[in-house]
Amino acid sequence: MGVLNVTEDSFSDGGKFLDLKSAVKRGLQIASEGADIIDVGGESTRPGAPEIDSSMELKRVIPVIEELALKNKLKISCDTSKPEVAEAALKSGAVMINDVSGMSCPRMRQIAAENDAAVCIMHMKGSPRTMQKNPHYDNVVEDIKDFLHRQAYACIKSGINRENIIVDPGIGFGKTVEHNLEIIRNIKKIAGEFPVLAGVSRKSFIGAVLNRSVDKRLAGSIACACFLALRGTDMLRVHDVRETADAVEMIRKINND
Numbered sequence: 001m002g003v004l005n006v007t008e009d010s011f012s013d014g015g016k017f018l019d020l021k022s023a024v025k026r027g028l029q030i031a032s033e034g035a036d037i038i039d040v041g042g043e044s045t046r047p048g049a050p051e052i053d054s055s056m057e058l059k060r061v062i063p064v065i066e067e068l069a070l071k072n073k074l075k076i077s078c079d080t081s082k083p084e085v086a087e088a089a090l091k092s093g094a095v096m097i098n099d100v101s102g103m104s105c106p107r108m109r110q111i112a113a114e115n116d117a118a119v120c121i122m123h124m125k126g127s128p129r130t131m132q133k134n135p136h137y138d139n140v141v142e143d144i145k146d147f148l149h150r151q152a153y154a155c156i157k158s159g160i161n162r163e164n165i166i167v168d169p170g171i172g173f174g175k176t177v178e179h180n181l182e183i184i185r186n187i188k189k190i191a192g193e194f195p196v197l198a199g200v201s202r203k204s205f206i207g208a209v210l211n212r213s214v215d216k217r218l219a220g221s222i223a224c225a226c227f228l229a230l231r232g233t234d235m236l237r238v239h240d241v242r243e244t245a246d247a248v249e250m251i252r253k254i255n256n257d
Contacts, residue, residue, distance in 0.1 A: 001035060001036065001038075001039050001077065001197065001235055001237040001238070002027075002030035002031070002033070002037070002038050002039065002238065002239075002241045003030075003041075003237060003238065004026055004027050004030060004038050004039060004041070006018060006040060006041065006060040006061055006064055007042060007043065007044045007060070008044070018060070020063050023040075023064045024064060024067045027040070027064065027067075027068045027071075027074070028068075028071060031074050033241035033245065034242060035245075036075060036235075037077050037096065037235075038068060038074060038075070038076050039076075039077040039078075039079050039098055040061050040064055040065055040077065040078055040079065040089075041061070041078070041079030041080065041098075042056070042057040042059075042060035042061040042079075042080070043057050043079075043080065047172075047204070048132070054082045054084050057082060058084070058085055061085065062088055062089065062092050065078065065089055065092045065093055065094050066093060068093070069092060069093025069094070070093075075096070076089075076093060076094045076095060076096070077095070077096035077098045077118075078090075078094045078096070078097055078098065079098040080097065080098075081100055081101040083111055086099075086108055086111050086112070090111070090117055094117075096117060096118040096119065097111075097112055097117055097118070097119050097120070098119075098122070098168075099120065099122060100122045100170070100173065101122075101124065102121050102122055102123055102147065103119055103121045103151050103155050104151065109154065109155050109158035109159075109160060110158060110159075112155070112158075112164075113155075113158050113159030113160045114159075116161065116164070118164040118166070119164060119165055119166070120166050120168050121148055121151045121155065121166070121167050121168065122167075122168040122170045122173065123147050123148055123168065123169050123170040123173065124170045124173040125137075125174025126174050132174065135176060135179065137179065140179045140182055141182060141183070141186045141189060141190055144169050144170070144183065144190050148167040148169070148191070148194070149167075149194075151167075152165050152167060152194055165194055166194065166195045166234065166235060167190075167194045167196055167197070168196065168197040168198065168199065168237075169183045169187070169190050169196070169198065171184065171199060171200050171203065172199070172200075172203040172205060175205075177205045177208045177209065180200075180203075180205040181205070181209075184198070184227060184228060184231075185231075187231050187232070187233055188233075195235070196232075196235075197233070197234065197235040197236070197237060198228050198233050198235075198236060198237070199236075199237035199238075200221060200225065200228070201221045201225075201236075201237065201238040201239045202214055202218075202221055203221075206220035206221060206224065218240055218243060221238070221244070222240075222243060225238065225244045225247065225248060226248060226251045229252065230251060230255065
């Protein structure tokens with residue numbers, strides 16, 4: 001899954017792809033580099049990020065999704081926690097909803113079910129504005145696993161096909177550095193019976209471990225991606241698609257996968 005942020009303030013590439021032409025160009029580049037899904041987001045979820053209203057989010061993402069959906073039958077995900085944005089995105093050609101709030105809204109689940117959409121259920125402690133304020137868990141692996149499984153079965157009960165569900169432990173979303181490392185070590189245990197997506201690309205825990213700024217975290221991101229691939233992670237959400245895809249392919253060949 002390649003990241004396409006149509007935002008002003010995302011931590012890594014905010015403001016780079018705000019206009020329609022540059023966003024579509026970047027989406028096509030992501031696809032050409034090997035992404036199976038392009039994840040289009042119009043609201044930053046970096047730590048401390050302010051909320052934006054749905055009208056602004058719709059204005060940012062829908063034209064991009066519409067344009068990309070016309071290009072070579074690209075698979076598009078919409079990164080949103082707003083039901084009205086999700087509904088418009090699916091009508092515009094998206095096939096997946098990537099919800100950082102874990103599909104907690106009944107209306108969001110209903111929309112996904114009605115459209116036979118794939119969903120990514122992500123764990124986040126609090127909200128982007130508050131999530132990094134001293135996050136605490138009794139047991140980070142079990143707590144996240146319990147949440148993801150509870151939400152997955154809520155989705156199934158709402159009519160979402162089981163085959164359309166993937167879970168995401170939300171690395172970096174209300175977690176300390178050690179929490180994030182523990183999640184990576186135990187990624188398949190957290191996922192349990194469901195396929196799992198992980199997003200580690202350029203995140204702050206990599207910067208903390210390696211003492212690197214955002215623009216110097218490629219090596220750390222690829223190391224995490226390769227480890228996750230070896231541990232059986234089903235999907236990786238990344239900024240640097242070609243580099244990550246090449247590294248993971250080499251790891252798989254060496255491992256006879």
